[in-house]
Amino acid sequence: MAVDLNMNVLIVDDYQTMLRILRNLLRQLNFKNIDEASDGSEALKKLRAKSFGLIISDWNMEPMTGIQLLREVRADEKLKHIPFVMITAESKSENVIAAKEAGVSNYIVKPFNAETLKGKLISVLGEF
Amino acid sequence: MATDSVDPELAARLQELGKEPGGTVKVDEIAEVVEAILTTMHGDLSAVDVKLYDELENLSRFISEAKSDIAALRPDEVKDEFLPKAADELDAIVEATAEATNSIMDAVGEIEEVMSKLKGKNAERLMDATTKIYEACGFQDITGQRITKVVGALHHIEEKVDALLAAFGDEIAKYKVANPKTEEPPEAQKPTDEELLHGPQMKEQAMSQDDIDALLNSFD
Numbered sequence: 001m002a003v004d005l006n007m008n009v010l011i012v013d014d015y016q017t018m019l020r021i022l023r024n025l026l027r028q029l030n031f032k033n034i035d036e037a038s039d040g041s042e043a044l045k046k047l048r049a050k051s052f053g054l055i056i057s058d059w060n061m062e063p064m065t066g067i068q069l070l071r072e073v074r075a076d077e078k079l080k081h082i083p084f085v086m087i088t089a090e091s092k093s094e095n096v097i098a099a100k101e102a103g104v105s106n107y108i109v110k111p112f113n114a115e116t117l118k119g120k121l122i123s124v125l126g127e128f
Numbered sequence: 129m130a131t132d133s134v135d136p137e138l139a140a141r142l143q144e145l146g147k148e149p150g151g152t153v154k155v156d157e158i159a160e161v162v163e164a165i166l167t168t169m170h171g172d173l174s175a176v177d178v179k180l181y182d183e184l185e186n187l188s189r190f191i192s193e194a195k196s197d198i199a200a201l202r203p204d205e206v207k208d209e210f211l212p213k214a215a216d217e218l219d220a221i222v223e224a225t226a227e228a229t230n231s232i233m234d235a236v237g238e239i240e241e242v243m244s245k246l247k248g249k250n251a252e253r254l255m256d257a258t259t260k261i262y263e264a265c266g267f268q269d270i271t272g273q274r275i276t277k278v279v280g281a282l283h284h285i286e287e288k289v290d291a292l293l294a295a296f297g298d299e300i301a302k303y304k305v306a307n308p309k310t311e312e313p314p315e316a317q318k319p320t321d322e323e324l325l326h327g328p329q330m331k332e333q334a335m336s337q338d339d340i341d342a343l344l345n346s347f348d
Contacts, residue, residue: 017229018269024233024262028255060273089273111266114259 003128007053012043014061040064059088074103199303207289229268
């Protein structure tokens with residue numbers, strides 16, 4: 001099934017610059033509806049208020065981190081099906097393992113390029 | 129020891145010190161205890177007592193010298209001046225790179241607007257170029273996170289220096305009084321840091337170009 005580029009995508013990061021970079025790169029990949037949150041708790045509120053087809057989140061945020069957000073999402077019957085991509089500078093193997101165990105769909109290490117982002121999104125969503 | 133038992137006052141003091149929270153004891157208090165042990169040793173001293181006396185005397189001298197050496201390093205300046213200044217400079221770097229990155233992205237946004245009206249190879253080339261600019265802008269996020277970690281480390285050092293200052297009691301204040309800073313630099317010397325430009329100033333301390341122009345114009 002073709003990827004619906006009109007689906008709502010939620011990007012979560014406490015750095016405004018990174019939110020802007022992600023938004024622009026996703027727009028270049030033809031995603032039309034991109035929403036932002038600056039930490040896990042704000043993301044959860046948005047996820048519970050509207051339907052999203054993809055979450056792309058940073059790890060290090062306060063008060064709710066990316067891994068906490070991931071666990072909340074996977075524990076929520078209504079949200080657990082949403083693909084969750086972690087984009088973070090935390091590249092230690094224990095972080096990757098923790099994310100995998102929590103149910104992450106894919107993991108991108110910063111700094112990343114557009115090709116890596118596209119490749120990981122294809123592996124999660126399918127060709128687009 | 130030549131004395132039959134430990135001086136009760138000293139014993140009480142030692143017991144009190146053992147209860148100090150956090151495992152830190154003021155340097156002055158250690159010196160006091162060593163001095164107290166030395167003064168309680170009297171009467172006929174055995175060879176072992178003499179050896180112990182020597183060692184304690186050495187320890188007392190060592191503590192006294194270490195106190196002066198460390199006070200001369202002025203850890204109070206490190207805590208009150210250098211560490212906060214370094215943290216502020218690093219915060220300013222994060223802020224400046226964020227501003228610069230946003231300006232770059234604003235400019236790229238405009239290029240994209242023009243690009244949307246183009247077709248074919250030129251549009252593709254511009255798209256590739258703008259994508260690369262967005263990717264490169266990710267440096268700000270990475271440097272920001274790293275600098276934030278360094279600022280955290282500086283705060284940790286600040287806490288340790290604080291503990292050091294607490295352990296030294298009024299030793300540093302005494303050193304400050306005994307060694308006041310000289311206001312006038314000695315003549316025929318290399319310029320001091322104060323005399324040199326300090327590179328970019330912090331925003332709140334800096335004058336804008338408009339301020340400088342206004343100041344220069346005020347001379348006309």
